[in-house]
Amino acid sequence: MSLLHFLILYNTTTQELIEARPLGEDTALATAAYAAAERECRHRKDIEIVLIGADSLDTIRQTHPHYFGAPASDFFETTVIG
Amino acid sequence: MAAELSKTRVNKAGERAAAWWQDTTTLTDEELWMEVLVIEAWRQQHAYPMALCLPALRKWVARISSVGISPAQRLKRMPRIIAKLARHDGMKLARMQDVGGARAVLGGPLEVDALAARISQHWSIIRSSDYRDRPSGDTGYRALHLMVEKQDRESGQLRVVEIQLRTQGQHRWAEEIERAADRLQFLLKDGLGPPDLVDYFRKASEVIHMQENQIAPTARFASNYDRLRRQVRKYFVTTD
Numbered sequence: 028m029s030l031l032h033f034l035i036l037y038n039t040t041t042q043e044l045i046e047a048r049p050l051g052e053d054t055a056l057a058t059a060a061y062a063a064a065e066r067e068c069r070h071r072k073d074i075e076i077v078l079i080g081a082d083s084l085d086t087i088r089q090t091h092p093h094y095f096g097a098p099a100s101d102f103f104e105t106t107v108i109g
Numbered sequence: 110m111a112a113e114l115s116k117t118r119v120n121k122a123g124e125r126a127a128a129w130w131q132d133t134t135t136l137t138d139e140e141l142w143m144e145v146l147v148i149e150a151w152r153q154q155h156a157y158p159m160a161l162c163l164p165a166l167r168k169w170v171a172r173i174s175s176v177g178i179s180p181a182q183r184l185k186r187m188p189r190i191i192a193k194l195a196r197h198d199g200m201k202l203a204r205m206q207d208v209g210g211a212r213a214v215l216g217g218p219l220e221v222d223a224l225a226a227r228i229s230q231h232w233s234i235i236r237s238s239d240y241r242d243r244p245s246g247d248t249g250y251r252a253l254h255l256m257v258e259k260q261d262r263e264s265g266q267l268r269v270v271e272i273q274l275r276t277q278g279q280h281r282w283a284e285e286i287e288r289a290a291d292r293l294q295f296l297l298k299d300g301l302g303p304p305d306l307v308d309y310f311r312k313a314s315e316v317i318h319m320q321e322n323q324i325a326p327t328a329r330f331a332s333n334y335d336r337l338r339r340q341v342r343k344y345f346v347t348t349d
Contacts, residue, residue: 030160039291058156062149065187081181090181090212093287102285103345106313108331
């Protein structure tokens with residue numbers, strides 16, 4: 028199973044995923060694209076950029092779900108005693 | 110730059126970028142740019158070591174985990190690297206443990222134990238941070254972090270990879286604090302925000318810990334937690 032890199036661009040103000048850009052399997056190219064995107068958006072405090080690698084984008088939806096604009100969490104309602 | 114990067118130069122870049130972040134020094138755009146390039150190169154040297162860890166982690170997680178979530182890896186964001194250096198006075202960039210990180214989410218504490226045992230059988234763990242029973246800092250973050258070293262292909266140097274092992278409950282908590290931090294625009298992950306909300310996340314982490322380890326809460330804790338929940342409900346009510 029391969030390692031696929033995705034560049035996640037996320038708007039922290041609107042809490043919306045802007046893009047999950049597939050960058051393929053080449054780690055050096057992916058990290059170069061990561062640095063370039065960070066530089067390009069360096070003045071945008073509302074945009075969070077992160078390079079995540081996994082076997083699929085579906086995996087990243089599970090390991091980093093808050094980037095994917097998941098519906099309101101039931102955490103508060105379900106984290107109860109008794 | 111990658112192959113000839115010295116730790117002294119890396120640390121200097123981290124110090125100067127952190128001082129700039131805190132407004133304790135003035136750097137021209139060009140000077141800041143040079144420091145960021147050094148930090149980027151240092152971060153880059155963690156990418157291949159991190160990628161080396163994932164296939165084995167994937168195999169072990171598939172055997173051990175009951176939740177079917179494959180592991181993932183991430184390279185730390187530049188703003189988080191610089192902010193962390195600025196927050197922790199005296200921290201050296203070359204000693205930062207989580208520039209490259211992998212994450213495994215498992216069904217519960219026994220599965221975390223099993224994966225940790227498997228990792229330690231196969232790899233040398235150079236350091237560990239066990240936040241399972243005692244959470245990290247002031248926030249309530251719980252997980253087991255195991256640090257291993259792998260060789261970078263370009264520089265030939267060993268670089269640290271931090272492997273985060275989380276239960277499903279710990280993962281839900283960590284993701285919820287990220288969501289709340291973004292929604293409310295507080296740095297909750299750093300323990301900053303309204304004291305009742307910070308306290309709520311700390312205690313909610315304890316509730317999850319007790320549930321996952323079959324520990325009964327005391328009546329006093331339960332009562333305090335219920336009161337706190339009522340107090341912070343306002344932060345979780347959506348208006349749409």
